[in-house]
Amino acid sequence: MEDQFGIASFRSRQQVMAFDQALRRSGIRTDIVNTPRAVAAGCGLSVRFQLADERAVADVYRAARPGNLIGFYEATREAGGKVRVSPMGIQSGFTG
Numbered sequence: 001m002e003d004q005f006g007i008a009s010f011r012s013r014q015q016v017m018a019f020d021q022a023l024r025r026s027g028i029r030t031d032i033v034n035t036p037r038a039v040a041a042g043c044g045l046s047v048r049f050q051l052a053d054e055r056a057v058a059d060v061y062r063a064a065r066p067g068n069l070i071g072f073y074e075a076t077r078e079a080g081g082k083v084r085v086s087p088m089g090i091q092s093g094f095t096g
Helices: 013-025 051-064
Strands: 003-010 030-034 045-049 069-077 083-087
Touching (some): 013 030, 013 045, 051 069
Antiparallel strands (some): 003 045, 030 045, 069 083
C-alpha cells in the first residue's frame, strides 16, 4: 500500500521549525521528518503535511515567507519502503 504526502524542504533547520510552527498555529497537522534522499539537499529535515492541505500550506507559506526554501514535493512511500518524490505543481510560486 502506498502512502502519499507533501513535504517542504529547507536549507536551515531553524526554517523547518519556524514553518512547522506556523502551519500548526494555522491548524494544519504536520510532522518533522527526515528529508527523502531523492531531494538530497538542505539540512536533512523537512515538514511533512497531508496533500489535502496543499492550498492551506501554500497560504501559510505566502504569509510567513520563512526563507531558505528548497521546494515543495509530493512524496509517495511505496510498499517496500522506497520514497519517490516529485516537485509539486505549486513549486514555481514558492522559490525564495
